[in-house]
Amino acid sequence: xxxxxxxxxxxxxxxxxxxxxxxxxxxxxxxxxxxxxxxxxxxxxxxxxxxxxxxxxxxxxxxxxxxxxxxxxxxxxxxxxxxxxxxxxxxxxxxxxxxxxxxxxxxxxxxxxxxxxxxxxxxxxxxxxxxxxxxxxxxxxxxxxxxxxxxxxxxxxxxxxxxxxxxxxxxxxxxxxxxxxxxxxxxxxxxxxxxxxxxxxxxxxxxxxxxxxxxxxxxxxxxxxxxxxxxxxxxx
Amino acid sequence: xxxxxxxxxxxxxxxxxxxxxxxxxxxxxxxxxxxxxxxxxxxxxxxxxxxxxxxxxxxxxxxxxxxxxxxxxxxxxxxxxxxxxxxxxxxxxxxxxxxxxxxxxxxxxxxxxxxxxxxxxxxxxxxxxxxxxxxxxxxxxxxxxxxxxxxxxxxxxxxxxxxxxxxxxxxxxxxxxxxxxxxxxxxxxxxxxxxxxxxxxxxxxxxxxxxxxxxxxxxxxxxxxxxxxxx
Numbered sequence: 281x282x283x284x285x286x287x288x289x290x291x292x293x294x295x296x297x298x299x300x301x302x303x304x305x306x307x308x309x310x311x312x313x314x315x316x317x318x319x320x321x322x323x324x325x326x327x328x329x330x331x332x333x334x335x336x337x338x339x340x341x342x343x344x345x346x347x348x349x350x351x352x353x354x355x356x357x358x359x360x361x362x363x364x365x366x367x368x369x370x371x372x373x374x375x376x377x378x379x380x381x382x383x384x385x386x387x388x389x390x391x392x393x394x395x396x397x398x399x400x401x402x403x404x405x406x407x408x409x410x411x412x413x414x415x416x417x418x419x420x421x422x423x424x425x426x427x428x429x430x431x432x433x434x435x436x437x438x439x440x441x442x443x444x445x446x447x448x449x450x451x452x453x454x455x456x457x458x459x460x461x462x463x464x465x466x467x468x469x470x471x472x473x474x475x476x477x478x479x480x481x482x483x484x485x486x487x488x489x490x491x492x493x494x495x496x497x498x499x500x501x502x503x504x505x506x507x508x509x510x511x512x513x514x515x516x
Numbered sequence: 517x518x519x520x521x522x523x524x525x526x527x528x529x530x531x532x533x534x535x536x537x538x539x540x541x542x543x544x545x546x547x548x549x550x551x552x553x554x555x556x557x558x559x560x561x562x563x564x565x566x567x568x569x570x571x572x573x574x575x576x577x578x579x580x581x582x583x584x585x586x587x588x589x590x591x592x593x594x595x596x597x598x599x600x601x602x603x604x605x606x607x608x609x610x611x612x613x614x615x616x617x618x619x620x621x622x623x624x625x626x627x628x629x630x631x632x633x634x635x636x637x638x639x640x641x642x643x644x645x646x647x648x649x650x651x652x653x654x655x656x657x658x659x660x661x662x663x664x665x666x667x668x669x670x671x672x673x674x675x676x677x678x679x680x681x682x683x684x685x686x687x688x689x690x691x692x693x694x695x696x697x698x699x700x701x702x703x704x705x706x707x708x709x710x711x712x713x714x715x716x717x718x719x720x721x722x723x724x725x726x727x728x729x730x731x732x733x734x735x736x737x738x739x740x741x742x743x744x745x746x747x
Contacts, residue, residue, distance in 0.1 A: 283594065344721035346682035348693070349714040356707040360517060451580035458686065465582055478590040486579045486587060493578035 284480050291471050291484035298467035299488070305453040305463055308385050310446060313392020320397035321404065342394035347452050354387035355380065355459055384456045392449060399441040403434035436507040443500035447493050464488055521708040525699060529712050533720070535691040539681045542613035544674055547620025554625035559632055569625070576622030581680045588615040589687045612684045616677055623673045631666035632658055664735045671728035675721055682717070692716060
C-alpha cells in the first residue's frame with residue numbers, strides 16, 4: 281500500500297464540510313456546561329445543604345468516567361425514560377423522533393458542566409479575598425460583588441484553562457462518530473471507506489484538528505493579553 | 517431496564533479489566549521513556565531534534581486520540597511494509613499500546629520539562645558550587661525535586677489516559693468496552709452494559725486517585741520543612 285498524497289487534499293476538502301457540526305458539538309456543550317458549571321460552583325462554594333453532596337458526586341462521577349460512557353448512557357437511557365414518561369402522561373412524543381445529535385449534545389453538556397465547575401471554582405478561589413471585602417465596603421451587595429468584581433477576574437485567571445477545555449472538547453467531539461454523527465471524524469470515516477483510502481482520510485482529519493488547535497491556542501494568547509490588562513501593574 | 521442484569525454483567529466485564537490496565541501500564545511505560553527523552557531534548561535545546569520534538573508535542577496535543585489511534589492502526593503497517601515487516605496480522609493491542617504510549621509521551625514530556633524548569637536556579641548553582649558535574653547535578657539534585665513537583669500533573673495525565681482507553685475498542689481490541697460490545701450483541705441490553713462499565717471505570721478512577729494522593733503525600737514529606745532545624 282502506497283500513500284496517495286493528492287488524495288489527502290481531496291479528502292481535506294471533503295472532510296472540511298463537516299466542520300460546522302464539529303463546532304456545534306464542541307461549542308454548545310461548552311456553553312451549556314459553563315452555565316451548569318456556575319450553578320455547581322455556587323452550590324459547592326456556599327455549601328448549600330442537601331444538594332451540595334449531590335453536586336460533589338456529579339462532578340466526581342463525570343470526571344471519573346470516560347465521555348464515551350456519558351454519551352452512551354444518555355443515548356441509550358434517555359429514550360427509555362422519555363418513552364416511559366410519554367406512556368404515563370400520554371405525551372405525543374416518541375424517542376425515535378428525537379435526533380441523536382440532541383442526545384450527544386446533552387451528554388457532552390453534562391460532561392462539560394463537571395469540568396467547567398472545577399475550572400470556575402479554581403478561578404473564583406484564586407481571586408484575592410480583599411477584592412470581595414473592598415466591593416462590600418463600598419456598599420455592593422453580594423450579587424453585585426460577585427458579578428462585577430469577582431467574576432470578571434476569575435474568568436481572566438481561568439482563560440488558559442478555558443482554552444484547554446475548548447481544545448479538549450474539540451477532541452472529545454470526535455467520539456460522536458461512534459453514535460454515527462457525521463462530524464470531522466465521522467466524515468473522515470465515510471471518505472475513508474468510500475474510497476478505501478483509510479490512512480489518507482485520517483491524515484486529512486488530523487491536519488484539520490491540528491490546525492484548529494493551533495488557531496485556538498493563538499487566539500487564547502491574544503485574548504489573554506487583553507483580559508489581563510488590569511493586572512499589568514505599574515503606571516499606565 | 518433490568519437492574520439484576522447489571523449484577524450479572526459485572527463479573528463478566530471486570531474479568532477484562534486486566535486488558536484495560538495492561539494498555540494503561542504499557543502506555544505509561546512507553547510514555548515515560550519517550551517523555552524523559554523529549555523533555556531532555558527540549559531542556560538542552562538539542563539542535564534539529566528540538567524542532568522535531570516541538571512538532572511531535574504540538575501534533576499529539578492538537579489531534580484527538582481517536583484519530584491518532586486510526587493513524588497508527590492504518591499508518592504503521594504501511595510504514596513498516598516499506599522495510600518489509602508485516603504487522604498486518606499483529607494483535608490490535610500492540611497498536612493501541614503504541615498510540616497511547618506516544619500520546620502519554622507528549623504530555624509527560626511537557627510535564628517533566630515544566631517541573632525541571634520549576635526547580636529553583638539556586639539549586640543548580642549550589643550543586644555546581646560543591647563541585648558536582650552536570651550529570652550529577654541533574655540526577656541527584658534537579659530530577660528528584662522535579663519529580664515531586666511533576667507528580668500531581670502526572671497522576672492527572674494517567675487518569676486521563678485510563679479514560680481514553682475506552683476508545684480502544686474502535687480498532688477491535690477486546691478490553692472491557694470491547695467485551696461489553698459482544699455482551700450487547702448477545703444480550704441486547706446495551707444500557708445495562710454501559711451502566712456496569714461506568715461503575716467499573718468510576719471505581720478504578722477512585723482507586724487510582726486515592727493511590728496517587730497517598731503517594732503524593734509520601735513524596736512530598738520533605739517539602740515545606742526547613743533544611744536546617746532552627747528549634
